[in-house]
Amino acid sequence: MSGLREKLGRLRSSGSSGVPTPPTDTTASAEPVEALEKRTIQTEVPELSPEFQQIGVELKQNEAGQFLLRTIEYPLPYRHGKHELTDLLECASHLSAIAMRQNRQNQPETIEPRRLLFLDTETTGLGVGTGNVPFMIGFGYYTDRAFIVEQTLIRNPGEERAMLTYLLEHMKDKTHLVTYNGRTFDWPVLVNRFILNGWRQSGQEPGHLDFLHPSRALWRNTLPSCRLSMVEEARLGIQRGHDVPGSLAPALYFQYLSDGNASHLHGVYAHNEKDILTLASLSVHFGLLLSGVPDPDTIQTTEGEELFRTASWLELHGVTEEAERLYALLSGMDDDVAYGSGWPLALAARHKRAGRHDRALPLWRKWAEIAENSAVPKLDAHVELAIYYEHRDKQLLMALTYAEKALELAHRRARLHSDAAKRKEEKESLQHRVLRLRDKVSRERK
Structure with missing residues (x-):
């Protein structure tokens, strides 16, 4: 210029x-x-x-x-x-x-x-x-x-x-x-x-x-x-x-x-x-x-949410090697408190888009475990696991288990929220998934 x-x-x-x-x-x-x-x-x-x-x-x-x-x-x-x-x-x-x-x-x-x-x-x-x-x-x-x-x-x-x-x-x-x-x-x-x-x-x-x-x-x-x-x-x-x-x-x-x-x-x-x-x-x-050389002390002490935001920002600006390093670091985290922020689901979705289901699965499983013990549970991980086991791993019983658990959590969450229309639509979608999977499992057993 x-x-x-x-x-x-x-x-x-x-x-x-x-x-x-x-x-x-x-x-x-x-x-x-x-x-x-x-x-x-x-x-x-x-x-x-x-x-x-x-x-x-x-x-x-x-x-x-x-x-x-x-x-x-x-x-x-x-x-x-x-x-x-x-x-x-x-x-x-x-x-x-x-x-x-x-x-x-x-x-x-x-x-x-x-x-x-x-x-x-x-x-x-x-x-x-x-x-x-x-x-x-x-x-x-x-x-x-x-x-x-x-x-x-x-x-x-x-x-x-x-x-x-x-x-x-x-x-x-x-x-x-x-x-x-x-x-x-x-x-x-x-x-x-x-x-x-x-x-x-x-x-x-x-x-x-x-x-x-x-x-x-x-x-x-x-x-x-x-x-x-x-x-x-x-x-x-x-x-x-x-x-x-x-x-x-x-x-x-x-x-x-x-x-x-x-x-x-x-x-x-x-x-x-x-x-x-x-x-x-x-x-x-x-x-x-x-430049791909961030302060190592900062990276080691930074919480997961910020590391994920940093990795996403770097990836957006073409610094893919450093972004992948941070994504890998995040995938290995085992911190129940960090999972409350929501970044693991975003990271799992990123792995899914990249075809790395092997990295997404541990994140979904960990989030599902936390959701089941949460006062206000989120259903995303259960739904993703149901989709994975039905369409990729072909384990219909496992898919049905996660779908039924998601429906159970949806009923629990519906009692805590006033948005009745949205919750009704959510439950109907899960009920349809559960019925479809039950029918698939029944036909497979015959």
């Missing part, structure tokens, strides 16, 4: 939906320009307060005006949580599988660490409409010797265009944005602000690596939530200590606008900075998973 600046020279059509193109002719469209002029008139502002200077914030100036900038440099190697950020230099290419799916590409996309922009915004609201303003845009990137975090901030609406101009300058040689829910939130919010500030939409959108979706695929059933703060603590070993929640950022910004005390924003800066570092660490985590 070429640099985003190169794309700005292409497709100058306002009807396309790509990256923004800075306006070069301020007379091209009267109404937007009038609005733009009102927004970009520079008013006299006070000197930068000591509260800003205390955390390294500087006043920046470009052709579009003023804004505030804070820059933090993390010399490499640098560890954030359990991952060295330099590890991304070795495994970044494996993230191509995620980029292909998220960007709907048929060909692998080149992922090079120095051409990634790790992006996180702090906004005045939660929606993606035009009234939501990103008052802080934080982004990180790799250089030869460091990981750099830059945080821009506006003190009034007249500084927004200068901030966006600075962001575009940093996007010009980047191929992908790395975010957490950025495809549906951060980027659409920014696109709206570009348009309102006079830019046209043009060319192809930047590539996306949005790690919210892989996180949900792996951890939606094993973590209380897939918020970034939860993921980083539970799976990346990152302890923030005192941290300003992102939900409080708008209120703290408005408090700063009200009284001019920049100390209200110190926690917002720290929160945004850590989010960007976590995006880099999460990139390493998924890069290592997709």
Whole structure:
């Protein structure tokens, strides 16, 4: 993918939906320009307060005006949580599988660490409409010797265009944005602000690596939530200590606008900075998973549900060898507690689709045993065993035994559920199976 600046020279059509193109002719469209002029008139502002200077914030100036900038440099190697950020230099290419799916590409996309922009915004609201303003845009990137975090901030609406101009300058040689829910939130919010500030939409959108979706695929059933703060603590070993929640950022910004005390924003800066570092660490985590060399300690201590989700996710992204290793590991598990989560049935179904009934049978048998001793039994394993013994192993008595047990469990479960119609249909189907099998067994004995 070429640099985003190169794309700005292409497709100058306002009807396309790509990256923004800075306006070069301020007379091209009267109404937007009038609005733009009102927004970009520079008013006299006070000197930068000591509260800003205390955390390294500087006043920046470009052709579009003023804004505030804070820059933090993390010399490499640098560890954030359990991952060295330099590890991304070795495994970044494996993230191509995620980029292909998220960007709907048929060909692998080149992922090079120095051409990634790790992006996180702090906004005045939660929606993606035009009234939501990103008052802080934080982004990180790799250089030869460091990981750099830059945080821009506006003190009034007249500084927004200068901030966006600075962001575009940093996007010009980047191929992908790395975010957490950025495809549906951060980027659409920014696109709206570009348009309102006079830019046209043009060319192809930047590539996306949005790690919210892989996180949900792996951890939606094993973590209380897939918020970034939860993921980083539970799976990346990152302890923030005192941290300003992102939900409080708008209120703290408005408090700063009200009284001019920049100390209200110190926690917002720290929160945004850590989010960007976590995006880099999460990139390493998924890069290592997709490279087939996940952390062995993590694999050994991970519960079955997450191992199954990980294996399914790896298989989906073409890492079949590592996926098969995890599937084999799961097939050998003997943990009654783990069976309560439901992954063994999903794993057995996967083995069945692959024609590996030898691997599916132990899982069905184990699940059937647990179901018979459960207060709210599930019938799936009994039904699958009845089907297997009738149609593949040709042991009709065994098939009938499992079908009759499934019908018994169905009667027990019907007493516990209010969905009478569904339970009636379930029982009728099992009754039909039992009668058919009894007839087969009777005819076989004659």
